[in-house]
Amino acid sequence: MPLICFSISDFMADYSKEEIKRIEEKWRNEWAKRGIYKVEEVQSKPKYYVLDMFPYPSGAGLHVGHPLGYIASDVIARFKRLKGYNVLHPMGFDAFGLPAEQYAIEHGVHPAASTRANIENFKSQLGKIGFCYDWSREVQTCDPHYYKWTQWIFLQIFDSWFNRKNKKAERITTLTWIFENEGNAEHPVPNSKFEIQNFTAAEWKTFTQKQRQEILMQYRLAYLAYTDVNWCEALGTVLANDEVINGVSYRGGFPVVKRQMQQWNLRITEYADRLLKGLDEIDFSDSMKEIQRNWIGKSVGCELDFSLSHGEAKIRVFTTRPDTIFGVDFMVLAPEHELVKQITTSSQAGEVEKYLNYVAGRSEIDRMAEVKKITGAFTGAYAVNPFNGKKIPVWISEYVLAGYGTGAIMAVPCGDERDHKFAKHFNISVTNIIGSHYTGTEANPTKEATLENSGFLNGMVMHKAIDVAIDEIEKKGIGKRQVNYKMRDAGWSRQRYWGEPFPVVYRDDMPYPMNETELPLTLPDTDNFKSSGNGEGPLANLKDWIHFSDNAKRDSNTMPTHAGAAWYFLRYMDPHNTKEFASKEKLNYWNQVDVYIGGSEHAVAHLLYSRLWTKILHDLGYLNFDEPFKKLINQGKITGDSRFVYRVRGTNTFVSYGIKDQHETDALRTDVNIVNGLELDTEAFKKWKPDFANAEFILEEDGKYICGSAIEKMSKSYFNVVNPDDIIDKYGADTLRLYEMFLGPLEASKPWSTSGIDGVYKFLRRFWNLYHDANGNFIVSNEEPTRDELKALHRLIKKVEYDVEHYSFNTSVSEFMICANELSSLKCNKRLILEPLAITLAAYAPHIADELWQKLGHEDCILNATFPALNEELLKENAFEYPISINGKVRAKMNFALDMPKADMEKLVLASEAVQKWSDGKPPKKVIIVPGKIVNIVV
RNA sequence: GCGCAUGUGGCGUAAUUGGUAGCCGUGCCAGACUUAGGAUCUGGUGCCGAAAGGCGUGGGGGUUCGAGUCCCUCCAUGCGCACCA
Incomplete structure (x- = not known):
């Protein structure tokens, strides 16, 4: 008997922890040294563009949830390369943004410095996972070499208008030409509230420079306007609609109020229809498309004027159901509607005044919270139904929104639930135009009923009557066909420091674009990141910068973080170009992103803005495609699996989960990293926090301390964050990669649980052992493979090909296991099997694959090999x-x-x-x- | 409330065209080896039943020779929208 025992791994090149570390480090260095991930445009080769949503480099670093999508895209990129494609697979950083600025305010660290440090940290973490990014193409949105072109594109948008005739963006010069020659008769002002609505060519020529600029501003795709914005006092900034959730800010949950401010906006509403139509030709998930459709919120109907029984004023309403015109029992204006004061009768003035005060005193949050509450006031005025002359009372109520349609509705209580409730609440009699379809107790929004009490529409099925009614309305000249969108123009100004400055100068209060040669307009340095207090951002504090000349000033706002992200996928194609944002040749070669992987939280903002910018650049002739992303995959969130310990109240004694009910306890979260499965490492727990140094434990019968558990989001404050670095340290990057893919379908959300990772690690060891004998010697033979061995290999080849094309990565991993199990039991160590086998694994576990490839006698990296061809004959x-x-x-x-x-x-x-x-x-x-x-x- | 998605063993999941439900992994049980070990190997493991057999893919109904898969309906969970006329 030997006195000292050795583990087997002490003697041989086993797939042990030490060996894994050695192999993986060796290959990551080797890849960098050989530069094998650098790609160039090769016209003769087919291209493939695999893109990850680039991360915001937060101070918290990566947790195991972040790499999920990156691993999947890396597998796709490697697989496509093995299949002979020229693959563009870049990475960069969405480096402007609010958190760095908040951090600067709280800790006095310049955003540039903290961002730089965070990026370093991210890159080091990403580097360990073995991704095949071409880092020579890295972009950082806060880099002046990059944002020069963000500013440049902004100026192209500023210099464009949307021609509704051909539904395309065109240069402003084409618009001025039209105005000079024909006035604006053919191209009405998009903003119906602007004081000048119609002008002739002759009139245009009489306008002053400033007037002309003001008119052009009404058409520009990037325009300045006083708009109702979401002002967040706590953050000192304006937020976009999608950054406001239920009346509070998305970040921080601070109250948000409406406020008028002069803001840059993007006229995204002009593109609403194209953004909607584009969805039909791109491969996004149904729910993603649905979210976008919802956000755009197209509804088709007509606008229609109602005269009043007294006075000249007319009330214009928007309705999708003109077929119900004979069922109108009252009208409702939004409280903010401009006609309210004008039409209110003296006898109702008090009541209306009272109601307006009530509305004014209600915050956005109140309104959201009490959606069901029915309120309103009668104005005393009556409108006249243009088809039957019936007098209909005009009310005001919160349930009609000033910002949608015309801010006024015709109410049809028998067919609309809200109108019905309103009618019942205020005792307004209900006209039934749908016979037995209306019960008297509940509205019925059907389109299938046959109309009654409806004059010329009698006897028609409602959905067929819609067009007939519109035709009649148009014939009478009281209204017209109209499409409405829920989507508003995008607010593009932020009262923030850490973003792109607007590349314009103001003269006589009108903005003028800077020359291209003056770009970038760099962000001035400062150490004061607090807002200037008057609704302007920190840049307003820099008086010399703002008032850089006597008769000109700069904009104190910066662009939102969406700006840099709206086009970064284009810059990757030609990241070092100093003359253009990217050369036409390269843009044409790399073209659309073939697969884009990222989180579903960017459903509306980022994805809509990048689609918009792509469409504008396309219209202006810079791109030959008008959708940026052919296919989008949303990886599921990886949730945390928290662990709880139970402290007996008022003591420092902790009782195990199974017996905690015998005591009065408080549940405390503990660090998942000191818990094995559910069993707490009590010694580690004592060391974890000073408070627990003297903790005592009441254990289960078997002497273990068992924790409680819960699935919740992965967050530092829940102590359930698992850092990929730790997993790599314990098992290696290949195991991490395979395990994350093995967890389940990419798009499904799933909790992170480390149990199960051993199975993946064991598989890799078994895989390694196919090439080695029990003593760790490399023992690949040149014997001819049997039919069974070939069959096992080719079944795997078929499955892996199918799975990658269908983005089903978990099933591939399981097939690898099946194949390795089979070849193990066949004791197959034949080169003609093991060589192609290594290639099939290379996309998933690149380090081990390259090591085995080298041992098989190859000088070049495995990524330059060719994916083995499937022989279907063998599977018959x-x-x-x-x-x-x-x-x-x-x-x-x-x-x-x-x-x-x-x-x-x-x-x-x-x-x-x-x-x-x-x-x-x-x-x-x-x-x-x-x-x-x-x-x-x-x- | 409306829209979209999802529901399969103790757990993560698989089943590509409607054709043997539960592959792969984990966990658990038993065994082997052993320095009693968070190692390795072998076998078993959907549920009920001693067995024969029966039951089984959220519930109910339908189409079909045959349904996890198609249709109807209800329920649960997640996400999105939320007075949008």
């Missing part, structure tokens, strides 16, 4: 074991040649013992034989 079977089912239940199995005639099979099956037994000797009613699948006998 000549016989099949048929399940024999009787009345749908499998009762026996019988082996038949696949080419056996059905009649012969039927004879043999019917004669079989099992069939005799189960059919009770009765003759079969029907025999179904599906070759290669099943035999079913009906008795």
